[in-house]
Amino acid sequence: IDTADGKVFSITGMIDNLAKFTDIEGKRIAVVGAGAVGLDVIEYFTARGAQAVLIEMQDAAGRDLDIITKNAMLTMLDEHQVEQHMNTQLMAVAADHFRVKNTQQTFDIPFDYGFVCLGMRANRTGLDEIERWANANNVKIMNIGDSLMARRIIDGIREGRNVLDTLEDMGALGSREAQRIPFLTY
Structure with missing residues (x-):
């Protein structure tokens, strides 16, 4: 994630490399995490013509959002025909795909660009x-x-x-x- 010449980014890596994403139309992006950040990434790229795949460990996207924002984001997912994999866990990150697992199987989701937008954890350092x-x-x-x-x-x-x-x-x-x-x- 966030390596030089890599195709997998965190949200900060994406923001730091926005110039890399000028010709995104028709590209396949995969986003792990359907919280506020992951949905913002999906919205950014689908508005520019990318095909998107959303991977979420929980059973629904946008669980941490207020009802108005959540409804807008769910509508955006439908309008842009985002491929959604709920109840699906990230198992491994490769250069050009995510290995994921749901209740039935483990499989790969290929991408041109991948984004890992997982939930934050408390930082108690010091x-x-x-x-x-x-x-x-x-x-x-x-x-x-x-x-x-x-x-x-x-x-x-x-x-x-x-x-x-x-x-x-x-x-x-x-x-x-x-x-x-x-x-x-x-």
Whole structure:
């Protein structure tokens, strides 16, 4: 994935190499992962005339999307006649195909370009050391963002607001700063 002259990309590899995808019409792309990122990749390429294959381990595409976005994405999949393989697991990545497995068989899905858009995992790198230091120095730690768990952007915004609420409760903001923070409801 993301190798020089390779045909398999992560989302960051795709974005870094957009110039590589100028003549995409009629090309076959395969995307592993039917979350927001995978569906965005499908939308980008099918709008430019590519034939697309979508591979998803769960039973439906767009499970993490709000209902309006999900409906729009499902419509896009239908309009562009995207070949869909739900309940299908990625087993191996090759230079020109993905090896996948569903409940009946293991098989290859060939592509001109492949994209791996799998779900994120929490990144706790270094957090244990910080927590030990904080405990030893009587410092309060709030684990937020993707070190707690990977999820949607709105969740990160909500957590940022929660940090401000906690600082306000601790008296760390003082009255002047606390009054300048707008009240948000969600």
